Amino acid sequence: MADKILKEKRRQFIQSVGADNVSWRHPTRGSLFIMKLIKTMQEYAWSCDLEEIFRKVRFSFELPDGRAQMPTTERVTLTRCFYLFPGH
Amino acid sequence: MADKILKEKRRQFIQSVGAAPQEVKNHQAELLSSGPGGLKLCPLETVRRIWKEKSTEIYPIMDRMTRTRLALIICNTEFDNLPRRAGADVDIRDMKMLLESLGYNVDVKENLTASDMTTELKAFAARPEHQTSDSTFLVFMSHGIRDGICGKRYSEQVLDVLEVNTIFQMLNTWNCPSLKDKPKVIIIQACRGDNVSWRHPTRGSLFIMKLIKTMQEYAWSCDLEEIFRKVRFSFELPDGRAQMPTTERVTLTRCFYLFPGH
Numbered sequence: 001m002a003d004k005i006l007k008e009k010r011r012q013f014i015q016s017v018g019a020d021n022v023s024w025r026h027p028t029r030g031s032l033f034i035m036k037l038i039k040t041m042q043e044y045a046w047s048c049d050l051e052e053i054f055r056k057v058r059f060s061f062e063l064p065d066g067r068a069q070m071p072t073t074e075r076v077t078l079t080r081c082f083y084l085f086p087g088h
Numbered sequence: 089m090a091d092k093i094l095k096e097k098r099r100q101f102i103q104s105v106g107a108a109p110q111e112v113k114n115h116q117a118e119l120l121s122s123g124p125g126g127l128k129l130c131p132l133e134t135v136r137r138i139w140k141e142k143s144t145e146i147y148p149i150m151d152r153m154t155r156t157r158l159a160l161i162i163c164n165t166e167f168d169n170l171p172r173r174a175g176a177d178v179d180i181r182d183m184k185m186l187l188e189s190l191g192y193n194v195d196v197k198e199n200l201t202a203s204d205m206t207t208e209l210k211a212f213a214a215r216p217e218h219q220t221s222d223s224t225f226l227v228f229m230s231h232g233i234r235d236g237i238c239g240k241r242y243s244e245q246v247l248d249v250l251e252v253n254t255i256f257q258m259l260n261t262w263n264c265p266s267l268k269d270k271p272k273v274i275i276i277q278a279c280r281g282d283n284v285s286w287r288h289p290t291r292g293s294l295f296i297m298k299l300i301k302t303m304q305e306y307a308w309s310c311d312l313e314e315i316f317r318k319v320r321f322s323f324e325l326p327d328g329r330a331q332m333p334t335t336e337r338v339t340l341t342r343c344f345y346l347f348p349g350h
Contacts, residue, residue, distance in 0.1 A: 051313065051317070055313070055338075055340065055341065055342075055343070056145075058338075058339065058340070058341045059145060059341040059342060061341070062341050070339055070341075072337055072338065072339050073335075073337075073338040073339075074336060074337055074338075075334055075335075075336055076317075076320075076334065076335040076336075076338065077320060077332055077334050077335075078317065078320070079317065079320045079321040079323070079324050079332075080317075080321065081317070
């Protein structure tokens with residue numbers, strides 16, 4: 001019975017996906033946000049501070065191509081630039 | 089009772105402000121021309137350099153001669169059941185001057201209930217000028233609680249509060265299509281429950297004072313997020329009046345350079 005309700009909720013969720021803020025995930029490649037976050041960190045952590053890296057992640061989501069989502073940076077109280085200095 | 093404590097705090101604050109050292113003029117600043125109200129303007133070489141270095145990752149700005157930028161200031165000074173916000177008039181005057189020097193036509197609305205504020209927001213979002221504008225600034229100044237900004241009727245019995253989430257909703261692409269993909273900057277001067285915000289009765293709010301000063305000093309060379317970080321940095325050492333402004337809900341995908349003077 002609970003399983004039926006769950007199935008129905010899931011169906012409605014998939015239907016409403018266009019209107020809500022959702023996050024996309026691939027069954028074998030992982031979440032789109034995590035994939036892009038890691039790729040951007042690998043590419044830019046050597047030269048950009050964390051806030052710039054996060055902005056570049058958001059920038060990579062500018063053009064939706066059917067799977068629209070926009071990560072948001074919330075509650076920043078960093079007073080300085082955070083450089084990871086990878087390798088040091 | 090709360091009023092007495094507030095008065096005492098205010099008295100101490102004024103005392104401490106009197107001891108503040110005079111600002112030493114930075115002679116390097118004379119190399120940059122100043123716009124109205126002390127805003128340092130962006131030299132043409134700097135505009136070119138920034139465009140060259142970051143071209144696809146900055147927000148384009150529209151031509152100065154044809155754009156119709158708008159900004160909105162909503163400020164509550166007089167309240168039915170809360171202390172009067174002495175010094176708020178200075179905040180309004182100084183923020184208006186800053187935004188005008190940055191190229192925005194500023195609308196000022198005062199002493200509103202949360203419902204009035206929502207009405208003003210809707211009207212602002214519907215303004216046709218946004219179509220021929222590249223960005224907007226909204227400034228809210230009032231008493232505040234953790235969940236939002238106080239309307240003029242606020243009391244413990246009457247929760248006249250505008251939720252910050254409502255502001256974001258009224259300006260999103262659904263409710264304000266003319267500002268799609270354009271930077272929308274919301275500045276809020278208010279307490280957030282236990283985290284208080286300091287204000288001087290004749291010099292205005294500390295946050296607004298520092299924000300304006302940092303903008304005037306760095307808008308020519310830094311993008312908005314960097315400027316806001318520098319404002320937070322300026323609050324690192326508390327000197328008795330501790331507060332830390334917070335940047336919330338950033339969805340800017342690019343750097344927002346104001347290019348003052350252009």
